[in-house]
Amino acid sequence: MTFGAVNRGARFLVVGGGYTGLRFARAAAQQGAEVWLTTRQPTPPAAAQPQDERLHWLRFDAENGQIPALPANLSHGLITLPPGRDGRDAALQHLLEPLRQQPLQWLGYLSTTGVYGDVQGGWVDERSATNPSLARSRARLQCEQQWLASGLPVQSFRLPAIYGPGRCPFEQLRSGKARLVHKPGQVFCRIHVDDIVGALLHALALPAEQRPAVLNVSDDAPCPSSETLGYAAHLLGCKLPELQRFEQVAGTLSPMALSFWADNRRVSNRLLCQDLGYQLRYPSYREGFRASLAEELAQAP
Numbered sequence: 001m002t003f004g005a006v007n008r009g010a011r012f013l014v015v016g017g018g019y020t021g022l023r024f025a026r027a028a029a030q031q032g033a034e035v036w037l038t039t040r041q042p043t044p045p046a047a048a049q050p051q052d053e054r055l056h057w058l059r060f061d062a063e064n065g066q067i068p069a070l071p072a073n074l075s076h077g078l079i080t081l082p083p084g085r086d087g088r089d090a091a092l093q094h095l096l097e098p099l100r101q102q103p104l105q106w107l108g109y110l111s112t113t114g115v116y117g118d119v120q121g122g123w124v125d126e127r128s129a130t131n132p133s134l135a136r137s138r139a140r141l142q143c144e145q146q147w148l149a150s151g152l153p154v155q156s157f158r159l160p161a162i163y164g165p166g167r168c169p170f171e172q173l174r175s176g177k178a179r180l181v182h183k184p185g186q187v188f189c190r191i192h193v194d195d196i197v198g199a200l201l202h203a204l205a206l207p208a209e210q211r212p213a214v215l216n217v218s219d220d221a222p223c224p225s226s227e228t229l230g231y232a233a234h235l236l237g238c239k240l241p242e243l244q245r246f247e248q249v250a251g252t253l254s255p256m257a258l259s260f261w262a263d264n265r266r267v268s269n270r271l272l273c274q275d276l277g278y279q280l281r282y283p284s285y286r287e288g289f290r291a292s293l294a295e296e297l298a299q300a301p
């Protein structure tokens, strides 16, 4: 997968080299940027791809007193970590002041569409009121607002459920752990991880005055989770589990699983895709699941 946008000589910091952070870092490195990523792990992941030579791991684990010194002359940054259990953002607490000393041209912050709360299946866009219904979304909104008010060139990207290779329902279906639950009228929004990477690179390449402070990154196909599970089963050629009604299973779901059903909204990507001209690689879960399955199978031992 190739992306175009980063100038040679660019120096990126990715706070949180997790699922999205690492994918973004590799895309920037592939274009010639040097990239520093953080992890809480004492041993960073081993290099697995050619562009990993341009990745440099820093240990950032504030709970254990590990605060990294940042490299000089960083041109770009991306903050991917969620608020902690106390609702606070460890990067705001420990890296904001060092980041102020850097000649940053752009700092992306990964937020969530949970900040819009429940609108009973209606559409939300970036001008919609924020009204988070979950405690973690309230904490998120506070962190997002603090980053936006930091005086740094921050752009916040509001994300729905992230999927991609290794984060599709294929394994659950194969192992018989998938649940086919239906709640009338309930939809979910999602985005393929490579469209997050693509949207970030698209946004940072725009002139600064054309970058909106807040941008939704969501695909074109909000739909029930029963629909996406059905398509995943079709791709695998396996049987779907028995359909369960949400009211019948709600009592058996963990608080975390239950919380995913609390909000119901459709997230508009009009600003990103029409006004700013980003073209989605995976407009729906159909193309996205097919590509993810192909990548998983290509990497399988």
Ligand SMILES: NC(=O)c1ccc[n+]([C@@H]2O[C@H](COP(=O)([O-])OP(=O)(O)OC[C@H]3O[C@@H](n4cnc5c(N)ncnc54)[C@H](OP(=O)(O)O)[C@@H]3O)[C@@H](O)[C@H]2O)c1
Pocket: 015, 016, 017, 018, 019, 020, 021, 038, 039, 040, 041, 060, 061, 062, 080, 081, 082, 083, 084, 090, 110, 111, 112, 113, 159, 160, 161, 162, 163
């Ligand atoms: N997953 C979704 O469906 C979804 C949906 C909407 C928004 N989001 C948000 O989008 C962002 C990226 O998601 P993701 O799925 O790519 O996340 P991820 O794979 O869990 O990666 C998060 C990264 O943040 C680091 N991190 C977390 N807490 C930290 C702390 N207290 N101190 C230092 N580092 C910390 C992790 O470090 P380690 O590698 O050391 O663990 C990891 O590298 C997150 O903020 C997430 O909440 C996710």
